[in-house]
Amino acid sequence: MKTPLYILLASALMLTGCTNNKKADNSVQMSTAAQNTDATAASADGTVTYLSTADFRLKIMDYETHQTEWVFEGKRPAVIDFYTTWCGPCKMMAPIVEEMAKAYAGKVDFYKVDIDKEQELAQTFGIQSIPTFLFIPAKGKPTMQMGAMPKETFEKMVKEIKN
Numbered sequence: 001m002k003t004p005l006y007i008l009l010a011s012a013l014m015l016t017g018c019t020n021n022k023k024a025d026n027s028v029q030m031s032t033a034a035q036n037t038d039a040t041a042a043s044a045d046g047t048v049t050y051l052s053t054a055d056f057r058l059k060i061m062d063y064e065t066h067q068t069e070w071v072f073e074g075k076r077p078a079v080i081d082f083y084t085t086w087c088g089p090c091k092m093m094a095p096i097v098e099e100m101a102k103a104y105a106g107k108v109d110f111y112k113v114d115i116d117k118e119q120e121l122a123q124t125f126g127i128q129s130i131p132t133f134l135f136i137p138a139k140g141k142p143t144m145q146m147g148a149m150p151k152e153t154f155e156k157m158v159k160e161i162k163n
Contacts, residue, residue: 046105077161080134089148137161
């Protein structure tokens, strides 16, 4: 049986990223570790820290003070996962992000930003497709990657900012 091309294209699109459309999904459950993570705690213990806009400006970059240049406030390289709770590809990437946070504990900080709750950050960084990842080296400019990716690709990008 032949599968119509438009069904294959639609399936491929769903696997790589979601657009920034609001959609409620009350059935989403995060891991217990993620739910209990305090936004002010350091992610050196291998957990993913959730960032508010205020936390972002303190820990990552105060984009109101530094409007024309990137000035990183962190001590270690960081990865920021811009996501929403209703996004399928975001849900697929969550375990990979959590696994990498444990693997790189104390070496790379891992954060999550819910763009439905932190719309100012989403607008500031022009987030239109999710998940979107911001890979931030300790020195230098960050790299942004949109869409879900294989674990190997994600880990390669983490290794690049760690060095």
